[in-house]
Amino acid sequence: MPSLGKSLGVRAALLSLLIFAAIVALWQIAAQPVAGSGPAVDPEYAKLVGAAAATGAKSAMPTPADIGAAIWKHLADPFYVRGSNDKGIGVQLAYSLGRVLLGFGLAALVAVPLGFVIGMSPLVYRALDPFIQILKPVSPLAWMPLALYTIKDSAISSIFVIFICSVWPMLINTAFGVASVRREWLNVARTLEVGPLRTAFKVILPAAAPTIMTGMRISIGIAWLVIVAAEMLVGGTGIGYFVWNEWNNLSIANIVTAILLIGLVGLLLDQALARLAKLVTYPE
Amino acid sequence: MERPLISIEGLARRFGDSTQPAVFEDIWFGVERGEFVCLIGHSGCGKTTILNVLAGLDQPSGGAVIVDNREIDGPSLDRAVIFQGHALLPWLTVMGNIAFAVSSRWPSWNRARVQEHARRFIELVGLKGAEAKRPAQLSGGMKQRVGIARALSIQPKMLLMDEPFSALDALTRGMLQDEVLRICADTNQTVFMITHDVDEAILLADRIVLMTNGPGARIAEIVQNTMPRDERHRNDLHRHPQYYAIRNHLVEFLVNRSRAFDQEIAGTAYDPRRVKLVKPGLAAVNPPAEIVPLTTGRRQ
Numbered sequence: 234m235p236s237l238g239k240s241l242g243v244r245a246a247l248l249s250l251l252i253f254a255a256i257v258a259l260w261q262i263a264a265q266p267v268a269g270s271g272p273a274v275d276p277e278y279a280k281l282v283g284a285a286a287a288t289g290a291k292s293a294m295p296t297p298a299d300i301g302a303a304i305w306k307h308l309a310d311p312f313y314v315r316g317s318n319d320k321g322i323g324v325q326l327a328y329s330l331g332r333v334l335l336g337f338g339l340a341a342l343v344a345v346p347l348g349f350v351i352g353m354s355p356l357v358y359r360a361l362d363p364f365i366q367i368l369k370p371v372s373p374l375a376w377m378p379l380a381l382y383t384i385k386d387s388a389i390s391s392i393f394v395i396f397i398c399s400v401w402p403m404l405i406n407t408a409f410g411v412a413s414v415r416r417e418w419l420n421v422a423r424t425l426e427v428g429p430l431r432t433a434f435k436v437i438l439p440a441a442a443p444t445i446m447t448g449m450r451i452s453i454g455i456a457w458l459v460i461v462a463a464e465m466l467v468g469g470t471g472i473g474y475f476v477w478n479e480w481n482n483l484s485i486a487n488i489v490t491a492i493l494l495i496g497l498v499g500l501l502l503d504q505a506l507a508r509l510a511k512l513v514t515y516p517e
Numbered sequence: 518m519e520r521p522l523i524s525i526e527g528l529a530r531r532f533g534d535s536t537q538p539a540v541f542e543d544i545w546f547g548v549e550r551g552e553f554v555c556l557i558g559h560s561g562c563g564k565t566t567i568l569n570v571l572a573g574l575d576q577p578s579g580g581a582v583i584v585d586n587r588e589i590d591g592p593s594l595d596r597a598v599i600f601q602g603h604a605l606l607p608w609l610t611v612m613g614n615i616a617f618a619v620s621s622r623w624p625s626w627n628r629a630r631v632q633e634h635a636r637r638f639i640e641l642v643g644l645k646g647a648e649a650k651r652p653a654q655l656s657g658g659m660k661q662r663v664g665i666a667r668a669l670s671i672q673p674k675m676l677l678m679d680e681p682f683s684a685l686d687a688l689t690r691g692m693l694q695d696e697v698l699r700i701c702a703d704t705n706q707t708v709f710m711i712t713h714d715v716d717e718a719i720l721l722a723d724r725i726v727l728m729t730n731g732p733g734a735r736i737a738e739i740v741q742n743t744m745p746r747d748e749r750h751r752n753d754l755h756r757h758p759q760y761y762a763i764r765n766h767l768v769e770f771l772v773n774r775s776r777a778f779d780q781e782i783a784g785t786a787y788d789p790r791r792v793k794l795v796k797p798g799l800a801a802v803n804p805p806a807e808i809v810p811l812t813t814g815r816r817q
């Protein structure tokens with residue numbers, strides 16, 4: 234029944250709006266400055282918050298209206314550059330996006346061919362498996378000091394961290410996809426005396442493409458998660474640095490704006506790869 | 518000694534280590550140039566395994582396959598295979614699947630020439646108009662036809678077919694059987710075909726190889742189809758005076774003898790290298806009238 238599907242969509246949208254309104258309302262209530270709230274501040278916390286909050290003059294919690302104003306301010310002029318410490322949020326996002334795409338692209342260049350080799354050869358598969366199993370669960374940020382020490386460049390170090398976190402899902406998925414190409418498809422290529430290179434590109438690659446794309450989608454998601462943390466550590470530019478900077482300024486409205494934009498960009502990245510994945514999937 | 522075009526000499530295949538029983542062993546038979554040979558046996562006796570060895574896709578545990586006086590050591594474009602599970606590449610269209618084969622056979626051809634050649638064979642199997650469809654959009658019978666077109670399109674010297682018509686309805690099957698027969702006659706094609714269908718074997722084959730049940734399957738005997746090719750017509754096959762004699766012989770083998778063949782040959786001089794060539798059709802005087810033909814819709 235098509236009308237059911239349509240009405241379900243409409244009802245879901247209405248419910249979404251309702252939830253959104255409830256959040257905003259609750260927030261509005263919660264953000265009211267509470268009269269007579271004691272200045273009992275945990276010293277550890279005060280250290281983290283820094284000077285701005287230590288004075289504790291007014292509630293740092295912005296109202297939804299403040300957030301709206303902040304978002305509007307950022308979106309009205311996202312790409313300004315006024316000195317090295319004052320760049321538009323669009324510029325910061327572009328820095329982060331650039332690093333993610335660069336690190337991810339390099340990882341793909343390494344992981345897909347290497348995954349191919351691993352998937353084709355049970356020997357290499359077994360030989361490399363312990364390395365992959367040990368390195369895969371390591372938090373990519375744990376590489377950061379090593380990267381900073383060896384590369385001696387903070388920008389390249391954060392790209393390296395993105396590289397290292399994107400490489401595993403793509404490597405593992407490519408190897409798995411290549412190793413599980415159906416025997417009968419390979420047999421078709423063999424009976425047609427297709428050479429190894431042509432078999433790789435015309436049979437194995439298209440057969441494994443959906444699995445490889447799934448790995449890429451996982452990778453880009455992880456990379457986008459990691460870049461924020463990496464930039465908080467490294468500083469200088471990027472949306473992670475922006476968040477950290479605004480935390481030091483105690484500008485919660487700016488932080489919330491950044492959170493929403495990070496979510497939005499992450500969604501767009503995921504959707505873009507989902508589109509690509511759809512192009513290469515085949516029904517069996 | 519003059520060898521047939523395809524000569525299977527002492528073939529054996531076991532899976533796993535040598536303590537495992539062989540799927541089949543000491544298999545000897547040949548396929549002459551231009552001949553159509555069918556292999557009949559029960560499910561699981563090792564027919565596909567034999568065909569895979571002939572195709573060069575599988576290594577035998579013993580024995581050899583000699584083609585054109587050379588032992589085969591791998592697959593070849595001279596031996597086209599029609600797979601039991603059609604084995605189409607699902608990400609390619611019908612045209613793409615056939616063009617892949619054509620451009621593998623003639624790498625120097627340009628795109629237009631490849632497509633034109635492929636189109637001829639798509640039309641041949643009656644799939645005109647479905648060129649742009651993916652395998653997932655096709656019926657089982659249509660997929661099998663694409664597999665047949667792919668094999669024929671590379672114009673091989675030999676066709677190896679693994680139950681190529683089994684997923685088809687009677688009408689399509691008949692049409693394609695005629696088509697394959699015509700192409701084989703036109704090009705003097707040498708064909709080795711696996712089938713479950715006794716009538717199909719009688720219609721198509723010049724000789725029918727009977728395989729016993731596994732494990733340790735062997736060739737029991739070879740039935741000469743004494744009905745001449747030009748007297749075998751789908752629609753009145755059962756009216757041929759030799760038909761029932763041949764058919765009954767095959768059915769009798771499948772129903773009873775394939776199981777108990779070892780007892781049957783106990784104490785006799787069974788030579789796997791020279792299995793008996795029988796001609797049950799010639800023994801036919803009067804076909805037994807009480808047997809109703811199993812024509813499964815072939816009579817239109």
Ligand SMILES: Nc1ncnc2c1ncn2[C@@H]1O[C@H](COP(=O)(O)OP(=O)(O)OP(=O)(O)O)[C@@H](O)[C@H]1O
Pocket residue numbers: 532540558559560561562563564565566567601731
């Ligand atoms: N790769 C394999 N590993 C182990 N055993 C196998 C393998 N391939 C086939 N076999 C075994 O060999 C035997 C013969 O299999 P095969 O596929 O040749 O049978 P078949 O005669 O073609 O049967 P069907 O008529 O059902 O297609 C079966 O018992 C099967 O279990």
Ligand SMILES: [Mg+2]
Pocket residue numbers: 564565566601679
């Ligand atoms: Mg089989």
